[in-house]
Amino acid sequence: MSVLAQWIREAAPPKSSFKVDDIPDLSGKVIIVTGASAGIGKETTKALLAHGAKVYIAARNQSQSEETIRQLKETTGSEAVFLKLDLANLKAIKAAAEEFLSKETQLHVLFNNAGVMVPPVELVTTDGYDLQFGTNVLGHFYFTKLLLPTMIETAKTSSDGKARVVTTSSSGHLFGNLDFETFKDGPKRRKPTNSLYCQSKFGNVVFATELARRYGDQGIVSTSLNPGNIKSDLQRHVPAIARSFINTFVLWDTPKGALTQLYAGTAPAAAELNGKYLVPWARVSSPRKETQDPELGKKLWNWLEEEVKDI
Incomplete structure (x- = not known):
């Protein structure tokens, strides 16, 4: 299948066989959703709270997050917890992980949901990385790395012996590659x-x-996914005319965007999907084959480890 054909297939998925009501009881589960103050992350948090989970909204904007927490409490009757997390600042990521670990001894699911999309190219992270790679990849890598020991211990006592890391990619990966010389400014x-x-x-x-x-x-179930072409704050940097067009003709409503990652993070069947890539809505598919190269995976992992070793 060509890249374009795959993009079209993922952009126009069949009706979902998975619904929010299919989420099992999550009482006693501790979950983090990054970028959950708005958009897909907010919808994901809403569903998790409604099914009994304790959810941390990990985001930069405290006032927006607190308003989201207020709204979701009105809707679900449950209150999320704010965790200040700036994925574009490595020291701030370390502080966020330390804050979480000072409060919790378990972490059942980590949703690496936050993202930056097409900002002005001159923008970089606090540490001088490309804003999109530094936030979307390096930031989430470091946050995950710091929480992994706790997740491994959590898996040992979980009923299914698993803890899950769900990383939100997109169909945009079909048109990407890795040029290591562009990761830093x-x-x-x-x-x-x-x-x-x-x-x-x-x-x-x-x-x-x-x-x-x-x-x-060691009990970690790591998946990646395309949540679908979804209306959200992620498109805030897209020019107004283009944004109006895609919102009208291309994008699905925000709640749809939560379905696939909710399946990956909560469905009993998804505990067996380690290493898999999911597409709308809650279906296993194949990512671009180049992403599966073990040598490329090792090279990226080693680069990421090197960048955070002295934080």
Whole structure:
């Protein structure tokens, strides 16, 4: 199947056989959703709270997150917990992980949901990385790395022997690759911002697959997914005319975008999907084959480890 044919297939999925009502009872489960103050993350948190989970909204904007927490309590009767997390700042990521670990001894599911899409190319992270790669890939890698020991211990006492890491990629990964010379700021990074976005989404799949290889035998279930072409705050950097067009003719409503990651993070059957890639709605598919190269996975993992070793 060509890349374009696969993109079209994922953009127009069949009706979902998985519904929010199919989520099992999550009482006693501790879950983190990054970027959950709005969009797909907010819808994901809403469903998790409604099924009894204790959910941490890990996000930068405290006032927006607190308003989201208020709204979701009115809707679900349950109150999420705010965790200040700036994925574009490595020291802030470490502080967020330490704050969480000071409060909790278990973590059953980590939704690496947050993302940056097509910002102005001149924007970089606090530490000088491309904003999209630094946030979407490096930031989530470091946050996951810091929480992994707790997740491995959690898996040992879980009823299914698993703890899950769900990483949100997109169909944009189909058009990406990894150019290691563009991960940090410099002349070679000055590419079209949409190509840097696709690179980061490609990187999400490579990371999730390598995580599955390295930690699957310790109870970690790592999946990546395309949530669908969804209306959300993610498109805030898209020019107004283009945004109006895609919102009208291309994008699905936000609640749809939560379905696939909710399946990956909660469905009993999804506990057996380590290393898999999912597409709308809650279906296992195949990512671009280059993302599955073990040598590329090892190379990216080693690069990521090197970047965070002295934080």
